[in-house]
Amino acid sequence: MTAETVQKSSDGKGIWLLLVGLVVVNLLLGFFLAPRHVALEHAPIVQFPNFLAFLGVPGTWLPAHVTFTWLVMALLVAGSLMATRALKAVPGPLQNFAEVVLEAFFDLLEQMIGKQGRQFLPLVGTVGLFILTSNLLGNLPGFQAPTANWNTTVALALTVFVWYNYAGIRKHGLAGYLKHFCGPIWWLAPIMFPIEFIGHLARPVSLSVRLFGNIFGEESVIGILISLAWLVMPYMIWLGVMLPLSLFTAAVQTFVFIMLTMVYIAGAVEEGHGEEQH
Amino acid sequence: MSDEEPSVLRQLARLSTVGVALVAATAVGLAIGYGLDRWLGTGPWLTMVFTLFGIVAGFLNLFRDLGLLRRPWR
Numbered sequence: 575m576t577a578e579t580v581q582k583s584s585d586g587k588g589i590w591l592l593l594v595g596l597v598v599v600n601l602l603l604g605f606f607l608a609p610r611h612v613a614l615e616h617a618p619i620v621q622f623p624n625f626l627a628f629l630g631v632p633g634t635w636l637p638a639h640v641t642f643t644w645l646v647m648a649l650l651v652a653g654s655l656m657a658t659r660a661l662k663a664v665p666g667p668l669q670n671f672a673e674v675v676l677e678a679f680f681d682l683l684e685q686m687i688g689k690q691g692r693q694f695l696p697l698v699g700t701v702g703l704f705i706l707t708s709n710l711l712g713n714l715p716g717f718q719a720p721t722a723n724w725n726t727t728v729a730l731a732l733t734v735f736v737w738y739n740y741a742g743i744r745k746h747g748l749a750g751y752l753k754h755f756c757g758p759i760w761w762l763a764p765i766m767f768p769i770e771f772i773g774h775l776a777r778p779v780s781l782s783v784r785l786f787g788n789i790f791g792e793e794s795v796i797g798i799l800i801s802l803a804w805l806v807m808p809y810m811i812w813l814g815v816m817l818p819l820s821l822f823t824a825a826v827q828t829f830v831f832i833m834l835t836m837v838y839i840a841g842a843v844e845e846g847h848g849e850e851q852h
Numbered sequence: 853m854s855d856e857e858p859s860v861l862r863q864l865a866r867l868s869t870v871g872v873a874l875v876a877a878t879a880v881g882l883a884i885g886y887g888l889d890r891w892l893g894t895g896p897w898l899t900m901v902f903t904l905f906g907i908v909a910g911f912l913n914l915f916r917d918l919g920l921l922r923r924p925w926r
Contacts, residue, residue: 768902772881773909780876780913784869830865837917 639723646707646720675703686836687843694839697737701730702832705785709824712793713817715800722790724782731782734835739774742842751842781834788827792820869917874910881906 657672665673679699683691705721712719720726742751755774757766796816799808885902889895 768905769909772884772906773877773913776877776880776909776913779880780872783876784872826865830869834869834917841916
């Protein structure tokens with residue numbers, strides 16, 4: 575049921591046009607602008623080469639984490655299209671799975687944000703599925719998780735930052751939202767405002783560093799173990815210890831990211847500033 | 853799915869946010885103070901003040917992320 579309500583709103587042609595346009599723009603950007611950004615790319619030990627450069631297409635292409643971001647996007651778009659293309663009253667396995675995932679997100683949203691939580695499904699669901707897919711992708715040998723690069727996680731964290739502030743401003747108005755920053759007592763406002771300001775600026779930093787650090791550290795350890803695989807013992811450590819551990823990390827870090835996103839949104843849109851109760 | 857974990861895992865996930873939240877707020881406060889000092893030339897004072905602000909903001913964020921403060925001011 576929920577899959578219908580969410581997916582009906584997007585008409586079929588527009589989304590394909592948008593996707594093709596995005597790919598074309600990205601290819602052009604990659605062709606003309608990439609040389610300046612190559613220096614930003616970190617070089618993990620185990621790294622699958624960039625697809626297009628690997629196929630021998632000339633030109634300087636985007637760094638690997640962007641390519642793998644496209645791969646994750648393609649997986650998610652294809653999966654959701656396949657799950658929702660032919661909706662039935664008695665769902666097949668794929669539609670069933672999509673409904674279970676959606677219901678889980680809805681439950682979580684209503685639990686953390688409250689009655690108004692459902693409207694934030696587009697942000698929280700997209701971010702959660704993207705991060706989970708990326709983290710799991712990093713566990714396949716030869717693939718690199720896009721979230722193991724700080725650029726990706728900064729983009730995610732900034733999206734969340736802009737979105738929750740926008741939600742707060744839309745809910746309370748600019749003045750009402752700024753009143754959140756000024757503390758409970760009026761003469762404390764000059765001290766509370768910078769503290770709140772710094773606290774809000776620190777949120778995207780901690781969000782992005784936490785996700786990037788966990789995934790990158792895990793991939794580095796796995797890379798070192800694989801580079802020593804001829805000793806046999808590191809290979810067994812990888813299979814026995816690091817692989818279960820990194821599957822666990824993938825799930826927990828996804829959960830932490832979307833949980834904090836919902837905490838921030840809940841803090842921005844919640845009713846009443848406390849003055850009414852006094 | 854990560855959403856179907858038992859509540860112990862959920863609390864572990866919440867607890868694992870502690871370290872980075874504190875450090876990030878302190879670092880942002882330090883950076884702002886240092887930048888203002890470089891810009892205004894006011895010696896070490898703004899760095900000290902904003903680092904203190906950053907530490908306080910870190911604890912505030914910590915309590916909020918852990919859900920110990922439901923409302924902003926409780």
